[in-house]
Amino acid sequence: QVQLVESGGGLVQPGGSLRLSCAASGFTLDDYYVGWFRQAPGKEREGVSCISSNGDSTYYADSVKGRFTISRDNAKNAVYLLMNSLKPEDTGVYYCATGYRSKYYSATYYCSTEYGMDYWGKGTLVTVSS
DSSP: OOEEEEEOOEEEOTTOOEEEEEEEESSOGGGSOEEEEEEOTTSOOEEEEEEOTTSSOEEEOTTTTTTEEEEEETTTTEEEEEEOSOOGGGOEEEEEEEOTTTTSSOHHHHHHHOTTOOEEOOOEEEEEOO
């Protein structure tokens, strides 16, 4: 059974930082793109950042460029999202996702379309507020 478990969310003041983790079981992340997506209250889910299997290709939404950094540790079967300079508009539930079909296209494509993102975690809540 495939499981993705996100952790690291919480309440942080504007300007603060958080590091989200996504741990996989029942699925080896090595060969696949992995993405971080978020859903803010009252808004549709959006792709925040995606990373290729070897980490050499990444995508960031314009709203997080320069502030967020995605990384992966295939030995630990995990993907991370370091979030700096957090803003209230970063508030939302953050999900990681991947799938067997997320292998051949681009980080931009997977983050923009969610194509191939067949497995999702339950999410971790990030609240940015003073």
